[in-house]
Amino acid sequence: MRPAPALALAALCLLALPAVVAAAAYFGLTGREVLTPFPGPGTAAAPAQAGAHLKQCDLLKLSRWQKQLCRREPGLAETLRDAAHLGLLECQFQFRQERWNCSLEGRTGLLQRGFKETAFLYAVSAAALTHALARACSAGRMERCTCDDSPGLESRQAWQWGVCGDNLKYSTKFLSNFLGPKRGSKDLRARADAHNTHVGIKAVKSGLRTTCKCHGVSGSCAVRTCWKQLSPFRETGQVLKLRYDTAVKVSSATNEALGRLELWVPAKPGGPAKGLAPRPVDLVYMEDSPSFCRPSKYSPGTAGRVCSRDTSCSSLCCGRGYDTQSRMVAFSCHCQVQWCCYVECQQCAQQELVYTCKR
């Protein structure tokens, strides 16, 4: 009995908690990530690290089926942690000016409801996993996949020139197995979560583009080598944020021909009389979101949040108003180049106003 995709991605959303803690503990305040080089097959250190990924798989919150896949593939555990981190950072960036700013506080309560924010979490987590896995293939951190081997792109020549296309095909195929079968639970919530997961994966697919490089005498384009490359994950995040802003509210309807539940967008007053099925690119939700203004089990509230006076204080502070603080900021000014060769600057101080929401 394989679990529903909802449970899998819910675990992935919660995966960010230990990842962030581990990252903070390991790197202190720098926040930089060091990519651990993959030990080669003949390295002397290989025996010591043989069972490392097995322990990492056990630490993650995965289902039994997923743990089997994780143990079978060294490097997947690391990729899962990278994906959780990538998804969290992107979510917090896209919602940095909103009342719900993708904080880890209240995440558990949020995942149990059918809000728009829950839909975005499922989509961005699936997108991050797809993205991280495709990059892990091209980086050589996975044993069972390599560079993108699309036949039409003359991959052998690309390999000769040292370029490696991101392997999105393997990534999506692996994820469909990892996240569970398409025919999951018949629950409306599970169907919505599966739908939002596919929206996230589709957003990564739409960002795949072909990059070319010219070779030849004096840079002429006598020979051109092309390979597939994923767009930066920031662009995928922007696409999903637009999907979030235009998400549609759904309810359940029985497909009489097939005899199963399907997602259904109720008819709006004044619009067409019949409801519609949501488009494959639409995020779907079932419940209207709370205001996220006050502390609740879904969010810590907006008290004390930094806002921009002209643009975001009005909606971010929920009418409670904002406080103004004044602080001195030091910066370099009057920089000059001294021969030879260094840059010399003076230190200037400037008063800066910071606006925070009232409590």
Added chain:
Amino acid sequence: MGLWALLPSWVSATLLLALTALPAALGANSSGRWWGIVNIASSTNLLTDSKSLQLVLEPSLQLLSRKQRRLIRQNPGILHSVSGGLQSAVRECKWQFRNRRWNCPTAPGPHLFGKIVNRGCRETAFIFAITSAGVTHSVARSCSEGSIESCTCDYRRRGPGGPDWHWGGCSDNIDFGRLFGREFVDSGEKGRDLRFLMNLHNNEAGRTTVFSEMRQECKCHGMSGSCTVRTCWMRLPTLRAVGDVLRDRFDGASRVLYGNRGNNRASRAELLRLEPEDPAHKPPSPHDLVYFEKSPNFCTYSGRLGTAGTAGRACNSSSPALDGCELLCCGRGHRTRTQRVTERCNCTFHWCCHVSCRNCTHTRVLHECL
């Protein structure tokens, strides 16, 4: 010991109790009493001397203090201006807060804004600022219109103002408006505690905003519209512009406490100072609004607090901002109903001369807070 020992103890206790209670009672009743004259009916063409004016309007003027009545007698025609300014301030307040939980409700009678003015919250700060600004604005404009006998345009602005322009026209007399506004509005504040300091500060913030928003306007003169000579004058802002600034000050209002200067007793004015409750916050400037109490909950009706609640308010179900149903209805939910509306449409002009229209019917969706 002293004279107190000669009196019976019950006399001393009663006298002390009376002395303690009296200033508070006086203070609570005097703030904003003059707002009751908002409903005075007056005519611009009324040209009466001071005595007959006082006789005709005697009942309404009882809401004013003695100093305020004297100011009105000394400036014939200014009562209409003050009343008009107050009405404009009320309209502006309702406009600026039309999408908020507290939407500046008013009531007929002397207690124009209700019990909210007895609290030291942000809403009270805005009320005092906008009413003071409204009076200042209206009086300054009436000076330029010639409605008030004791003031005119600001003729101090005369002569060359710059290398290629000079003062002319009729500059709005903001100085008279501010001076009269301060004398008239602030004379209702009798007291020394934090509430009166707050009211005086917010009154001045309203007047200062009108002053700081004044703009210079110019007109070109010369052959064929060339700009050989330019004439400039100072013009009042619209009250809408003043309201926008004050509403932003309302959102960024500073919560204050008494500022204790310690041993400096030589300067009494310095002793009464407003300092931010949180030392990390910026001290309030003369332009900022100040308050010292948290706002009450405007979500539900409360006779004791004087709040009307948001039940029945119209809201926007698709907006995440303050006018959205989630925020305006305080999470209680909203009801949706449809309304059939018939409007005139496709109007055409026929020569000569009538306009014919068709009647179009469409459905409008309304949302109301539960």
